[in-house]
Amino acid sequence: xxxxxxxxxxxxxxxxxxxxxxxxxxxxxxxxxxxxxxxxxxxxxxxxxxxxxxxxxxxxxxxxxxxxxxxxxxxxxxxxxxxxxxxxxxxxxxxxxxxxxxxxxxxxxxxxxxxxxxxxxxxxxxxxxxxxxxxxxxxxxxxxxxxxxxxxxxxxxxxxxxxxxxxxxxxxxxxxxxxxxxxxxxxxxxxxxxxxxxxxxxxxxxxxxxxxxxxxxxxxxxxxxxxxxxxxxxxxxxxxxxxxxxxxxxxxxxxxxxxxxxxxxxxxxxxxxxxxxxxxxxxxxxxxxxxxxxxxxxxxxxxxxxxxxxxxxxxxxxxxxxxxxxxxxxxxxxxxxxxxxxxxxxxxxxxxxxx
Amino acid sequence: xxxxxxxxxxxxxxxxxxxxxxxxxxxxxxxxxxxxxxxxxxxxxxxxxxxxxxxxxxxxxxxxxxxxxxxxxxxxxxxxxxxxxxxxxxxxxxxxxxxxxxxxxxxxxxxxxxxxxxxxxxxxxxxxxxxxxxxxxxxxxxxxxxxxxxxxxxxxxxxxxxxxxxxxxxxxxxxxx
Ligand code: SF4
Ligand code: SF4
Numbered sequence: 001x002x003x004x005x006x007x008x009x010x011x012x013x014x015x016x017x018x019x020x021x022x023x024x025x026x027x028x029x030x031x032x033x034x035x036x037x038x039x040x041x042x043x044x045x046x047x048x049x050x051x052x053x054x055x056x057x058x059x060x061x062x063x064x065x066x067x068x069x070x071x072x073x074x075x076x077x078x079x080x081x082x083x084x085x086x087x088x089x090x091x092x093x094x095x096x097x098x099x100x101x102x103x104x105x106x107x108x109x110x111x112x113x114x115x116x117x118x119x120x121x122x123x124x125x126x127x128x129x130x131x132x133x134x135x136x137x138x139x140x141x142x143x144x145x146x147x148x149x150x151x152x153x154x155x156x157x158x159x160x161x162x163x164x165x166x167x168x169x170x171x172x173x174x175x176x177x178x179x180x181x182x183x184x185x186x187x188x189x190x191x192x193x194x195x196x197x198x199x200x201x202x203x204x205x206x207x208x209x210x211x212x213x214x215x216x217x218x219x220x221x222x223x224x225x226x227x228x229x230x231x232x233x234x235x236x237x238x239x240x241x242x243x244x245x246x247x248x249x250x251x252x253x254x255x256x257x258x259x260x261x262x263x264x265x266x267x268x269x270x271x272x273x274x275x276x277x278x279x280x281x282x283x284x285x286x287x288x289x290x291x292x293x294x295x296x297x298x299x300x301x302x303x304x305x306x307x308x309x310x311x312x313x314x315x316x317x318x319x320x321x322x323x324x325x326x327x328x329x330x331x332x333x334x335x336x337x338x339x340x341x342x343x344x345x346x347x348x349x350x351x352x353x354x355x
Numbered sequence: 356x357x358x359x360x361x362x363x364x365x366x367x368x369x370x371x372x373x374x375x376x377x378x379x380x381x382x383x384x385x386x387x388x389x390x391x392x393x394x395x396x397x398x399x400x401x402x403x404x405x406x407x408x409x410x411x412x413x414x415x416x417x418x419x420x421x422x423x424x425x426x427x428x429x430x431x432x433x434x435x436x437x438x439x440x441x442x443x444x445x446x447x448x449x450x451x452x453x454x455x456x457x458x459x460x461x462x463x464x465x466x467x468x469x470x471x472x473x474x475x476x477x478x479x480x481x482x483x484x485x486x487x488x489x490x491x492x493x494x495x496x497x498x499x500x501x502x503x504x505x506x507x508x509x510x511x512x513x514x515x516x517x518x519x520x521x522x523x524x525x526x527x528x529x530x531x532x
Contacts, residue, residue: 045377049385216367321377322370337363 023100031261032062045320072250084138089255095127096262104179106300117178129155139247147243151234157334158224164342165218182278189282194275215275222267229319268311279304402465403484407498411443411477414451418469426462430455435516443475454506456498
């Protein structure tokens with residue numbers, strides 16, 4: 001994508017900005033949609049209707065809220081560490097936005113085709129922890145601090161099962177490039193990694209149960225990394241007011257929300273790339289049948305976003321199903337269950353792919 | 356080991372059960388209503404805001420005395436002879452000007468006790484339940500249909516009449532002596 005723009009414009013700055021703006025617009029539009037969707041999903045799961053008044057079934061509600069939020073007073077607590085306090089939301093958003101640099105939306109729309117995309121995403125999303133800790137510490141408020149500490153403990157623990165599953169997939173696919181992993185699972189849905197990958201034979205069928213386990217572990221641990229229920233103890237509105245962003249108001253609070261929703265899509269994207277074929281269509285392309293080549297990238301973007309949004313929907317679905325875990329339960333789930341399973345899974349997948 | 360696997364299975368299974376329940380509710384009809392647009396039909400004998408048909412009120416003060424929280428304030432002035440106040444709708448003759456009839460809905464507990472003693476059935480509970488106000492003082496409803504000047508005039512009239520009577524009495528007693 002960058003190369004293409006560079007060839008057209010011949011200017012480094014313009015092409016960089018355009019390439020950076022595409023995911024930003026995607027995130028913004030998606031976030032508006034996702035916040036509306038979350039309200040609707042939560043409402044309907046509780047037999048309510050949710051927003052109905054602004055626009056058809058309240059679809060303008062988020063935009064109205066955003067306009068309201070921009071007008072809000074920007075309050076900073078007197079004893080807060082002003083510099084860190086102001087930088088923290090930016091940092092959190094940067095962390096989740098930067099992850100999009102490596103995510104292939106389609107074969108044509110990739111921010112940066114780096115070879116180590118998978119590791120890059122794991123590394124860059126740790127920036128979010130730094131931002132959250134910063135926000136909690138700078139707020140100079142016990143609730144914020146506790147929320148930030150919990151968040152750090154949680155994200156650091158859940159990086160381990162995530163990394164183990166990423167390792168499994170890296171070992172199985174033999175690459176860390178997200179584009180290559182997506183390319184491997186091409187054509188039809190039985191080539192997706194969750195159905196044992198593209199090759200045929202006995203290994204494929206042996207792998208299926210382990211791939212499913214891996215996908216579940218990956219999904220659970222990414223859920224914890226983006227602080228979504230049942231792992232939303234950093235926010236814990238019933239115990240900690242709002243956790244690490246208690247002191248934030250207006251657009252800075254909005255940035256935390258934006259980062260949360262951006263993160264949800266980012267991790268869903270990673271899960272769908274690793275297990276559900278990334279941007280590949282489950283049953284071939286219309287563009288191929290009709291022989292229109294330029295249609296394919298659009299179809300791919302469509303499939304990619306649909307897979308991402310389905311996983312985001314599952315995250316919301318879980319949020320309105322499960323209660324929040326206690327801190328000790330959280331640690332139990334991670335250290336006693338997810339990590340052993342992930343390790344065993346790693347070994348078994350390793351042995352099977354040797355056959 | 357067996358316990359461990361059992362726990363894992365149970366965790367996954369129970370989550371799935373929960374998800375099934377919430378998924379079903381995603382498609383059930385909402386039980387809530389769009390309140391200001393749609394309203395639930397009220398039961399027949401609801402007790403909400405009071406209304407006083409002041410044209411029928413004879414100013415007997417029964418309702419005010421029945422009220423357990425003293426939120427009805429009534430002041431009356433007797434009519435002077437020659438003034439015709441008309442009749443109530445059920446044929447009682449009115450003899451008092453109701454110069455003040457205030458009900459403080461911030462205090463009212465909607466017990467309906469004021470409704471029963473009224474001899475003319477002019478105070479009753481309506482089904483209006485939306486009467487919130489930003490200022491508490493706006494919850495004092497004034498039912499008297501006399502303006503303040505009129506009330507003052509009636510009062511003055513009555514006082515003048517009393518004074519005249521007094522004077523007459525005095526004159527009468529003087530002549531007796
Ligand atoms: S309903 Fe009860 S509280 Fe209200 S005015 Fe009548 S007697 Fe008083
Ligand atoms: S009881 Fe009825 S007639 Fe008597 S003062 Fe009250 S409202 Fe008027």
